[in-house]
Amino acid sequence: MAYFRRLDARHFTPTELVGGAWNVTEQHVAPAIGLLAHAIEVDAKARRPDPLQLGRLSYDILGTIPLDTVEIDVTVIRPGRTIELVEARLSHGGRPAILLRAWLAQAYDSSAIAGGGFDPVPGPETMAPWDGTGEWPGGFIASIDARRQPIAPGRAIGWIRTPHALIEDEAVSPLARAMGLVDTANGLAPLVSTADAAFPNLDLTAHIxxxxxGEWLGCDVTVSFGADGIGLTHSILHDRDGAIGTVSQWLTIRPR
Known part of the structure; x- marks a missing residue:
């Protein structure tokens, strides 16, 4: 089973695997985040023979999404030969639910100077399986295979993969597939139990x-809460070869 079934060029129906963690009758936004990344890549390939590569993906989560058919529209905000800014909008019943603005850039051969200062993390084979359903209900969390190494409240390293396709009978890029998992980071290293507070994220911004x-996505996660109801989950993203980027999620904290 996949997370979504495509109905036509713009419409997608979620399966039971998309059930949310805060409310099982709503969609978990993680698969929709991957779906929007895929939509931008499909649009780029349809528009130009030399599609640009995604580098920055900034999502605003405007509201909850029922487990029902959604539609996606893609608009080029800033066209260009080597740089583009593209927006993808996911809506339900005419109401926008998630907005993605993504910067795309031309590829250049920078292999001679490639590198970085991010510390490596232990691989998934060094960690115990993590059954997130003990804290998080819903079809999406139950669908993933995860490993986790807790460090302290609000700090953990985790690895996530899924045996399920993002879209039924449709190939997606490794990046879109990974983007369909990254929202899980907010639940990998909770600072407090969900019995004590709700802390959903209102956005997600990835720099890649x-x-x-490969199939595994690693997340080196740090969660911070302020004293006035605002928090941040920040993660360094990895595959088995090392760091690939970062993702930040801005949280609204609501004590029970």
């Missing part, structure tokens, strides 16, 4: 400097 390779 290398396309991921």
């Amino acid at each position: 400097f290398r396309a991921p390779v």
Whole structure:
């Protein structure tokens, strides 16, 4: 089973695997985040013979999404030969639910100077399986295979993969597939139990400097809460070859 079934060029129906963690009758936004990344890549390939590569993906989560058919529209905000800014909008019943603005850039051969200062993380084989359903209900969390190494409240390293396709009978890029998992980071290293507070994210912004390779997505997660109801989940993203980028999620904290 896949997370979505395509109905036509713009419409997608979620399966039971998309059930949310905060409310099982709503969609978990993780698969929709991957779906929007895929929509931008499909649009780029349809528009130009030399599609640009995604580098920055900034999502605004405007509201909850029922487990029902959604539609996606893609608009080029800033066209260009080597740089583009593209917006993808996911809506339900005419109401926008998630907005993605993505910067795309032309590829250049920078292999001679490639590198970075991010610390490596232990691989998934070094960690115990993590059954997130003990804290998080819903079809999406139950669908993933995860490993986790807790460090402290609000700090953990985790690895996530899924045996399920993002879209039924449709190939997606490794980046779109990874983007369909990254929202899980907010639940990998909770600072407090969900019995004590709700802390959903209102956005998700990823900066990617290398396309991921393989099925595992690693997240080196740090969660911080302020004293006035605002928090941040920040993660360094990895594949087995090393860091690939970062993702930040801005949280609204609501004590129970």
